[in-house]
Amino acid sequence: MTATERRASASLASIFALRMLGLFLVLPVFALEAARYPGGDDPARVGLAMGIYGLTQGLLQIPFGIASDWWGRKPVIISGLVIFALGSFIAAWAPDLDWLVAGRALQGAGAISAAVTALLADSTRDEVRTKAMALVGSSIALMFALSLLVAPLLAASIGLHGLFALTGALALGGIAVVLWWVPPEPVVHVNRPRGSVLEVLKDPALLRLDFGVFVLHAVQLAMWVAIPALLVAAGLDKARHWQVYLPAVLASFLVMGVTLFPLERRGYLRAAFLGAVGLVSVVQLGLLWVVSSSPAPQGLGLLTALLFLFFCGFNVLEATQPSLASRVAPAHARGAALGVYNTLQSLGFFAGGAVGGWITKTHGAAGLFMLCGGLMLAWLLVAWPMRAPGRHAAPVAPAGEALPGRPVKL
Numbered sequence: 001m002t003a004t005e006r007r008a009s010a011s012l013a014s015i016f017a018l019r020m021l022g023l024f025l026v027l028p029v030f031a032l033e034a035a036r037y038p039g040g041d042d043p044a045r046v047g048l049a050m051g052i053y054g055l056t057q058g059l060l061q062i063p064f065g066i067a068s069d070w071w072g073r074k075p076v077i078i079s080g081l082v083i084f085a086l087g088s089f090i091a092a093w094a095p096d097l098d099w100l101v102a103g104r105a106l107q108g109a110g111a112i113s114a115a116v117t118a119l120l121a122d123s124t125r126d127e128v129r130t131k132a133m134a135l136v137g138s139s140i141a142l143m144f145a146l147s148l149l150v151a152p153l154l155a156a157s158i159g160l161h162g163l164f165a166l167t168g169a170l171a172l173g174g175i176a177v178v179l180w181w182v183p184p185e186p187v188v189h190v191n192r193p194r195g196s197v198l199e200v201l202k203d204p205a206l207l208r209l210d211f212g213v214f215v216l217h218a219v220q221l222a223m224w225v226a227i228p229a230l231l232v233a234a235g236l237d238k239a240r241h242w243q244v245y246l247p248a249v250l251a252s253f254l255v256m257g258v259t260l261f262p263l264e265r266r267g268y269l270r271a272a273f274l275g276a277v278g279l280v281s282v283v284q285l286g287l288l289w290v291v292s293s294s295p296a297p298q299g300l301g302l303l304t305a306l307l308f309l310f311f312c313g314f315n316v317l318e319a320t321q322p323s324l325a326s327r328v329a330p331a332h333a334r335g336a337a338l339g340v341y342n343t344l345q346s347l348g349f350f351a352g353g354a355v356g357g358w359i360t361k362t363h364g365a366a367g368l369f370m371l372c373g374g375l376m377l378a379w380l381l382v383a384w385p386m387r388a389p390g391r392h393a394a395p396v397a398p399a400g401e402a403l404p405g406r407p408v409k410l
Contacts, residue, residue: 001128004183008123009132011181012116015077017139018174019084019112022167023053024147025154033160039097049101051353056108058346062197065114065339069332073119074178074185077112081175084110088168092161103164110171113345114338121326121334122186129327130264134319138253141315145249148242200337205328208382210344212277213321215379217348219284219372220314222356226365227307230290234300244304252311260316270386273320277380279313284373291365 001009027050034046068076084107091103117136124132154163200206231241263272286306322341329337359368 001124001131005124005128005132007181008120008183009135011177011183012120012123013135013139014181015081015116015174015177016113016136017143018170018177019081020140021143021147022088022163022170023107024144025151026160026163026167027147027151030160033155034097034100037094037097037100042097045097045101049097049104051350052101053104053108054346054350054353056105057111057113058343058350060109060111061114061342061346062336062339064111065118065335065337065342066197067335068115068118069335072185073115073122073335074182076115077119077178078175080110080112080115081171081178082110084112085168085171085175088164088171092164092168094161094164107167111342111346113342114335117322117326117338117342118335119182119185121323121338122331123183126327130269130319130323131261133323133326134256134260134315136322137315137318141249141253141311141318145242145246148245197336197340199333200329200340203328203337205386206325206337206340208386209321209325209328210341211382212317212379213341214344214348214351215375216280216314216317216321217345218352218355219280219375221349221352222359222368222372223284223287223310225353225356225360226287226291226368227303230287230303230365231300234303236300244300244307248304248308248311251308252315255312256315256319260319269320272316273324273386274380274383276313276316276320277376277383279309280317281373281376281380283310283313284369284376288366288369288373291369 030046030050034040034049039045064076064080087103087106087108087110089103090106091100094100094103117133120132120136121129151163154166158166228241231244236244260272263269283306286309290302290306322338325337325341326334355371356368359371363370
């Protein structure tokens with residue numbers, strides 16, 4: 001990477017990290033703490049307060065992505081962070097569950113993922129794009145692991161109100177990063193038509209990636225409906241689950257670094273991508289075997305190994321999918337394409353939580369992992385026709401200069 005690419009990657013990854021840390025800190029304690037609010041004795045309303053973030057996020061990713069094509073990435077990112085911070089402070093002030101729902105909905109309305117990813121794509125060359133996206137994915141995964149460790153401690157000292165106030169402060173920190181650390185925004189669509197949703201929905205390669213990101217995040221969230229109970233059954237108290245998650249996540253980063261990037265340089269990106277989809281599929285089948293065996297082999301070592309393999313596949317896919325989407329999309333429609341991509345990601349979270357909980361209730365953990373395995377195998381079939389994109393080593397244009405856009409096809 002050039003110095004500008006390193007700066008862009010690190011600064012934009014930190015925006016994701018600051019925003020996601022605030023969100024992740026709330027999740028492990030939300031259901032228990034929200035029950036203390038007036039109206040918190042209704043599980044359905046607590047579930048609405050927890051899930052409405054994903055709904056408003058999914059609805060607004062495309063408009064924010066298109067807006068970034070028209071008016072630039074940075075103004076849209078700053079506007080989204082302001083909205084997210086405002087929603088966080090409303091949730092921190094909320095005297096009852098209805099106001100908490102309103103604050104969570106406004107948090108989700110700050111849907112900046114597409115604009116941030118598009119700016120990262122604008123600022124990096126094709127041959128280093130996957131590394132840049134991997135840095136973003138790694139920062140998110142680290143924030144998730146960190147939140148599992150510190151969220152219960154913070155909740156005990158400052159409560160849910162304090163956690164939301166901290167979330168708002170972290171979002172304001174993200175605005176400072178945009179203003180003073182993120183490099184000047186490259187001009188990549190001078191004298192070009194603006195992107196449209198219809199244009200990107202006609203591209204089969206983008207549709208394959210959209211389907212994939214929906215499945216991946218639906219499976220990710222659905223898994224965690226059952227995983228904590230399996231770890232408890234294996235003898236690990238819920239307060240110590242981070243002792244499995246954190247080492248698995250960190251070790252998977254190491255595996256990704258020594259496999260994905262060398263394979264991509266040697267022209268084996270398609271094999272790495274499909275191999276990661278297959279690996280996550282195998283993990284689901286392994287978990288199905290764990291919960292279906294009689295007596296169930298609930299050894300902690302087996303579950304730890306399966307989670308390590310899951311994170312290995314998941315991190316590769318988290319790095320390669322947005323990179324591929326940004327390289328397939330035409331430069332003038334990159335924000336729209338990543339808006340659709342991030343919308344499907346948010347809807348995947350929503351579907352994974354809703355459907356995963358229902359399947360577990362009606363068919364047990366075996367039904368859940370059977371569904372997850374089936375979805376992953378379906379994705380493998382859909383993704384199989386893909387072709388690895390070519391590389392374009394054109395330099396990144398500085399501010400005020402146009403960057404040639406040469407879309408590639410999968």
